[in-house]
Amino acid sequence: ATxxxxxxxxxxxxxxESLNSLGFEVYPLKIGWYNAxxxxxHQLQYSADTLALVVLSTxxxxxxxxxxxxRTGCCKGxxxxxxxxxxxxxxxxxxxxxxxxxxxxxxxxxxxPNRKPKFLAQTAAHVAxxxxxxQPSDIQDPxxxxxKMFGVCIHPRLGxxxxxxxxxxxxxxxxxxxxQQVAPPNCVSxxxxxxxxxxxxxxxWRDWTYRDxxxxxxxxxxxxxxxxxxxxxxxxxxxxxWG
Ligand code: GSH
Numbered sequence: 001a002t003x004x005x006x007x008x009x010x011x012x013x014x015x016x017e018s019l020n021s022l023g024f025e026v027y028p029l030k031i032g033w034y035n036a037x038x039x040x041x042h043q044l045q046y047s048a049d050t051l052a053l054v055v056l057s058t059x060x061x062x063x064x065x066x067x068x069x070x071r072t073g074c075c076k077g078x079x080x081x082x083x084x085x086x087x088x089x090x091x092x093x094x095x096x097x098x099x100x101x102x103x104x105x106x107x108x109x110x111x112x113p114n115r116k117p118k119f120l121a122q123t124a125a126h127v128a129x130x131x132x133x134x135q136p137s138d139i140q141d142p143x144x145x146x147x148k149m150f151g152v153c154i155h156p157r158l159g160x161x162x163x164x165x166x167x168x169x170x171x172x173x174x175x176x177x178x179x180q181q182v183a184p185p186n187c188v189s190x191x192x193x194x195x196x197x198x199x200x201x202x203x204x205w206r207d208w209t210y211r212d213x214x215x216x217x218x219x220x221x222x223x224x225x226x227x228x229x230x231x232x233x234x235x236x237x238x239x240x241x242w243g
Contacts, residue, residue: 008179015097023061027054029128033181049174054124055166062224065089083109086165104169121164122153131155132184152201156185160211161219187214
């Protein structure tokens with residue numbers, strides 16, 4: 001196993017280092033792990049052994065990359081500054097660190113013509129071992145009965161203070177048996193805590209307390225909270241206030 005782990009690390013390490021320094025995290029997975037758990041409609045059209053990477057933003061991305069991006073002023077009149085900034089950053093790291101690879105990059109906000117997301121970000125993070133996806137179906141006899149509840153990913157060190165940003169597929173890299181799947185840490189383990197998590201996420205999403213369901217190493221700064229809590233169409237005004 002180690003020889004191919006090494007191959008993965010050799011390929012991935014430069015990209016990981018450069019994205020880590022900008023407040024992102026990178027986790028490898030095989031396409032087969034993802035396809036094994038999603039429906040027919042969400043299958044990704046690559047062979048099962050194809051190497052993919054899921055990219056998360058951590059709290060420091062905001063200060064390290066997004067505020068400097070705003071200061072360049074090139075986001076004036078841009079509709080989606082966060083998405084643009086993240087996309088630009090990831091693309092430039094990929095072309096710098098994987099210059100000889102053919103990489104398909106899909107961002108979390110990209111939709112198919114039928115308006116379904118191009119990939120299920122929480123599932124990708126889960127199968128990569130990055131953050132555990134807690135779903136209502138994990139809970140027996142839930143107190144909310146048949147009410148539709150959404151699942152949410154919790155990261156072992158960041159709780160809910162992160163966002164899944166992209167899936168990178170290294171089209172010509174097949175990793176076979178050697179990349180071993182690791183389960184995401186089960187950091188919200190009791191039935192009661194899982195119920196609490198899903199209730200916070202679904203019923204009082206806007207207070208963000210679900211993000212603190214476990215103690216975390218980092219969380220969003222007051223400025224970052226203010227930015228993300230402001231509806232996107234009012235952020236322009238906020239930026240003018242910030243000067
Ligand atoms: N599309 C807008 C933009 O690009 O500026 C809005 C982007 C946005 O606010 N995205 C949210 C986000 O990044 C949803 S993923 N939130 C951080 C978080 O929820 O942790």
